[in-house]
Amino acid sequence: MELKHLIIGLAIAFLSYIFVESRRPKAGVQEPPALRTRIPFIGHIIGIAIHGLRYFGKACEGSDEPIVTIDFLVSKVYLVNKSSAVAQVQRNAKVITFDPFLDSAAERMVNVSKRGLKLLTGKENGGGDLNRKIVKAMHPALLGPGLDVANRNMVNNLSKSVDELASFSGKSFDLYAWAKHAITIASTDAVWGPKNPIKDPENEAAFWDFDSHLRLLVFNIFPSIIARKAYLGREKVVSAFVRYYNEGGQHEASELAQARWRVQHEGGAATEDIARMETATVLGVVSNTTPSSFWMLYDVYSRPALLSQLRDEVREHALKKNESGEMTIDLAAMRDNCPNLLATFQEVLRTHSNSAPTRFVTDDVVLNEKFLLKKGRVLLMPGMNMNYEPSIWGDDSQKFDPTRFKKETLKQRPTSFMSFGASPSLCPGRHFASGEILGMAAMMILRYDITPASGKWTMPKFWKGAIAASMPFPAEPFNVTITPRVEFANTTWSYTSTDGKGKFPLITG
Numbered sequence: 001m002e003l004k005h006l007i008i009g010l011a012i013a014f015l016s017y018i019f020v021e022s023r024r025p026k027a028g029v030q031e032p033p034a035l036r037t038r039i040p041f042i043g044h045i046i047g048i049a050i051h052g053l054r055y056f057g058k059a060c061e062g063s064d065e066p067i068v069t070i071d072f073l074v075s076k077v078y079l080v081n082k083s084s085a086v087a088q089v090q091r092n093a094k095v096i097t098f099d100p101f102l103d104s105a106a107e108r109m110v111n112v113s114k115r116g117l118k119l120l121t122g123k124e125n126g127g128g129d130l131n132r133k134i135v136k137a138m139h140p141a142l143l144g145p146g147l148d149v150a151n152r153n154m155v156n157n158l159s160k161s162v163d164e165l166a167s168f169s170g171k172s173f174d175l176y177a178w179a180k181h182a183i184t185i186a187s188t189d190a191v192w193g194p195k196n197p198i199k200d201p202e203n204e205a206a207f208w209d210f211d212s213h214l215r216l217l218v219f220n221i222f223p224s225i226i227a228r229k230a231y232l233g234r235e236k237v238v239s240a241f242v243r244y245y246n247e248g249g250q251h252e253a254s255e256l257a258q259a260r261w262r263v264q265h266e267g268g269a270a271t272e273d274i275a276r277m278e279t280a281t282v283l284g285v286v287s288n289t290t291p292s293s294f295w296m297l298y299d300v301y302s303r304p305a306l307l308s309q310l311r312d313e314v315r316e317h318a319l320k321k322n323e324s325g326e327m328t329i330d331l332a333a334m335r336d337n338c339p340n341l342l343a344t345f346q347e348v349l350r351t352h353s354n355s356a357p358t359r360f361v362t363d364d365v366v367l368n369e370k371f372l373l374k375k376g377r378v379l380l381m382p383g384m385n386m387n388y389e390p391s392i393w394g395d396d397s398q399k400f401d402p403t404r405f406k407k408e409t410l411k412q413r414p415t416s417f418m419s420f421g422a423s424p425s426l427c428p429g430r431h432f433a434s435g436e437i438l439g440m441a442a443m444m445i446l447r448y449d450i451t452p453a454s455g456k457w458t459m460p461k462f463w464k465g466a467i468a469a470s471m472p473f474p475a476e477p478f479n480v481t482i483t484p485r486v487e488f489a490n491t492t493w494s495y496t497s498t499d500g501k502g503k504f505p506l507i508t509g
């Protein structure tokens with residue numbers, strides 16, 4: 001054997017040793033500690049059945065570990081419990097990633113065909129990478145100039161809905177049902193344009209059947225029998241989107257809808273599969289904004305001092321009266337000059353969110369030289385844990401404090417606010433949603449007084465069958481009566497939005 005071959009052989013052996021050693025978990029490195037339950041084996045399964053998504057937060061109560069494991073018998077799931085671990089997860093975003101869930105949602109939620117799934121799957125798995133391309137294409141449409149156009153269209157419908165409320169005066173009606181309809185129409189019209197299929201009341205109802213009963217549908221086991229309501233609702237919306245594309249509705253729609261269509265159509269996807277993906281997108285566009293708008297109204301109207309403060313702020317800084325006497329809410333002025341309104345909104349999101357940003361571990365990885373996360377496991381970051389962490393939000397973190405997000409003392413850490421998720425998969429729709437929810441609240445508080453039919457602002461029970469939304473919604477009607485305020489009797493109203501000023505200075509994870 002020549003000496004140089006021996007040296008090369010030894011060098012290869014040495015490098016292999018270093019490589020293997022560097023990947024071998026060090027002594028003391030283990031999977032995160034298991035969370036025990038009082039009922040052995042099935043305790044966590046029972047917990048989920050009782051509490052729904054909130055269980056992931058509840059399960060960690062009392063634990064000081066930054067990350068824990070829960071054992072579901074057939075698989076283990078990691079739960080992040082402290083913001084320090086969120087930062088670790090973000091640092092390893094290449095192997096702890098959201099992408100596989102996009103593929104899973106396409107299959108389980110909206111039943112995209114096998115061929116369509118292949119196109120959506122990532123390149124590394126031999127697919128066409130369409131899912132990632134679609135999300136990428138949505139960013140300029142929601143974070144760039146497309147946001148201005150979407151906002152202009154959205155506010156037109158919103159003001160019509162707030163006007164219509166006057167006709168409910170003196171009658172009892174379900175505030176959540178009203179907000180749901182108002183937001184659904186304003187949002188979907190802004191996105192899908194004049195031929196928006198969700199504007200048809202039958203399709204709107206079908207969509208909400210799909211959204212509200214999604215929990216059973218995603219098991220994908222005889223869905224037409226086991227999850228009939230969600231299944232029928234979904235299929236009706238899919239058919240409506242197929243007709244929409246065949247009639248060219250997408251060409252008159254927002255940049256968001258056009259970009260999504262373009263990427264999929266040019267990538268070779270069939271129209272029916274695009275319609276299925278669009279049905280899932282309706283979930284993203286309305287399912288969180290709707291309950292968030294309800295909670296914003298609930299939290300403000302149930303606190304008279306806050307209501308009065310916000311009324312003064314909006315009247316003074318975001319309301320204009322034009323020559324013909326019309327009252328106009330200026331969304332840009334609201335964003336720039338109403339810090340109390342914006343802080344209240346973020347506190348609403350902090351305190352109500354069930355968000356549990358989900359990631360998939362694609363390779364063994366060690367966090368903080370201590371916790372081994374194994375390939376193939378799911379990892380969740382329940383907002384309830386980080387959104388209430390006392391070291392970040394203070395010892396009163398359990399309390400609703402509308403000034404919290406204004407406090408200069410707030411120890412902001414980018415990893416501690418989970419309501420819009422965590423980068424790099426942060427919600428791109430957050431500015432559009434903020435304009436809509438704050439615009440609705442600003443006009444409502446100036447124009448109307450609201451009283452709960454029961455006489456008390458009592459927190460409604462939550463509906464557990466919906467899993468797309470990270471904000472819970474009421475399981476029963478929340479009846480109120482409404483009175484137009486004398487201050488603005490006999491006035492007409494509108495909104496104005498300013499191009500380039502649609503992005504809100506929100507705290508994000």
Ligand code: HEM
Pocket residue numbers: 098135138142284285286288289292355356357358418419420421422423424425426427428429430432433434470471
């Ligand atoms: C108050 C309303 C909203 C809330 C609370 C909310 C919350 C969230 C959360 C928690 C995530 C998961 C992020 C993660 O895994 O780290 C998310 C993702 C997403 N949201 Fe929203 N969302 C809202 C409104 C919207 C709207 C209006 C749109 C579209 C117009 C939208 C589009 C999306 C998209 C496309 C993603 C996936 C991002 C990615 O994969 O990179 N959201 N949202």
